[in-house]
Amino acid sequence: MSAWLILPIVCLCSLWLTKQLRNYAMSHSLIDIPNLRSSHSVPTPRGGGVAIVLSFLLCLPILHFGGFISWEHTVSVVGAGGAVALLGFFDDHGHIAARWRLVGHFLSGCWVLYWNGSLPPLTLFGLNFDLGILAYIFALFYIVWLLNLYNFMDGIDGLASIEAITACLGAAFLYYISGFEYLIWSPLFLGSAVIGFLYWNFPPARIFMGDAGSGFLGVILATLSLQAFAASAKFLWVWLILLGVFIVDATFTLLRRILRGDKVYEAHRSxxxxxxxxRFGSHKIVTLAIAVINIVWLLPIAYLVTVGVVDGVFALLVTYIPLILIAAKFNAGDLEHK
Structure with missing residues (x-):
C-alpha cells in the first residue's frame, strides 16, 4: 500500500478522535477553567492531543512493515513518545510531581538515544568536532528541553499545532530536495495527524492539546531532528532553525525568570x-503571525543551509538574533504587571 494513500487516513483519524475526546472531556469534566494565569477566557475541554498520539503511533508499524521506516526508528518513537504521552495523560487527569515527570522525560530521552544510533561529529563553520560521550549528554538535555519547552509554548489556541505542522512539512520538503527521501515519512505523518487536530484547536479552540499532546510533540520533534542529524550533520541546524520561534521564546523567558529567582515550574504568562x-487581544493574530515567520523567514534560511549555500552556525545566528529582539520587544520573561 502506498504511504501517500495512508496520509489522509491519518488526518481523518485524528479529526474524528479529537471530536470523541472532546465529548469524553466534557462528560468527565476535564475542563480548563480560566484563572489569573490562563491565556483563555472561556472554559475549554483539554486532552485532545491524545488524538495526535494515537493517530501517529498506530500508523508507524504500517510504515515499518511497508518498508518506509526502520525498526529502530519505529521502536524509538513508539517507546519514547508513548511513555511521554502516558505521563502527560495521567498529569492531565490528576497531578504528577514535577520531579517524577522530569525523571520520566530523561528516561525517555535515554531510550531515544539508545535506538537512534551513533551521533556524527558536530560541524561548526566547516570544522568537524567529535564530542564523544559529551555529544550524548548534550543530546539528552536537548531532548528533555525541547519536550518541556513545547509544553511551555502550548499556551494559546493553535500555536503548538501550527509550529509542529510548519516544522514537519518544512523538514520533509528539505529532505526531499536534498536526496534524503527516506526521512520524509515520519514528519509527513506527524504533520498530517496534527492537521486533523488543528481543525478543533484553531482559534477559538474547542479543545486544548493538554500535556499528553504537547509533551509528545516535543519529544517526537527532538527524535526526528536527531534521526536527521545522524543522517547528515547539516540537518541539526535545519531543525534548530525551523523550531527557532519556540526555542528562542522559551529559552529567553526561562533564563530571565531564573535570573530573577522565579520558580521554574510555577505557572506564568510571561x-x-x-x-x-x-497586546493584540487575539490568539489568532499571534498564531498566524508565527506561521508566517516560520514559512517566510525560517524555512528559506533552512533551505540555504540544506543546499550548502550558508553555514549552519552562521544561519542560526542570522535567524535567532531577530527572534531574540522580538522576544525582548514583547517583554518575554518580564513580570506580568508591567
Whole structure:
C-alpha cells in the first residue's frame, strides 16, 4: 500500500478522535477553567492531543512493515513518545510531581538515544568536532528541553499545532530536495495527524492539546531532528532553525525568570507570545503571525543551509538574533504587571 494513500487516513483519524475526546472531556469534566494565569477566557475541554498520539503511533508499524521506516526508528518513537504521552495523560487527569515527570522525560530521552544510533561529529563553520560521550549528554538535555519547552509554548489556541505542522512539512520538503527521501515519512505523518487536530484547536479552540499532546510533540520533534542529524550533520541546524520561534521564546523567558529567582515550574504568562496575544487581544493574530515567520523567514534560511549555500552556525545566528529582539520587544520573561 502506498504511504501517500495512508496520509489522509491519518488526518481523518485524528479529526474524528479529537471530536470523541472532546465529548469524553466534557462528560468527565476535564475542563480548563480560566484563572489569573490562563491565556483563555472561556472554559475549554483539554486532552485532545491524545488524538495526535494515537493517530501517529498506530500508523508507524504500517510504515515499518511497508518498508518506509526502520525498526529502530519505529521502536524509538513508539517507546519514547508513548511513555511521554502516558505521563502527560495521567498529569492531565490528576497531578504528577514535577520531579517524577522530569525523571520520566530523561528516561525517555535515554531510550531515544539508545535506538537512534551513533551521533556524527558536530560541524561548526566547516570544522568537524567529535564530542564523544559529551555529544550524548548534550543530546539528552536537548531532548528533555525541547519536550518541556513545547509544553511551555502550548499556551494559546493553535500555536503548538501550527509550529509542529510548519516544522514537519518544512523538514520533509528539505529532505526531499536534498536526496534524503527516506526521512520524509515520519514528519509527513506527524504533520498530517496534527492537521486533523488543528481543525478543533484553531482559534477559538474547542479543545486544548493538554500535556499528553504537547509533551509528545516535543519529544517526537527532538527524535526526528536527531534521526536527521545522524543522517547528515547539516540537518541539526535545519531543525534548530525551523523550531527557532519556540526555542528562542522559551529559552529567553526561562533564563530571565531564573535570573530573577522565579520558580521554574510555577505557572506564568510571561512568554513573548502570551504578552503579544494580550497586546493584540487575539490568539489568532499571534498564531498566524508565527506561521508566517516560520514559512517566510525560517524555512528559506533552512533551505540555504540544506543546499550548502550558508553555514549552519552562521544561519542560526542570522535567524535567532531577530527572534531574540522580538522576544525582548514583547517583554518575554518580564513580570506580568508591567
Amino acid at each position: 512568554h513573548a507570545y502570551q504578552f503579544a496575544s494580550r
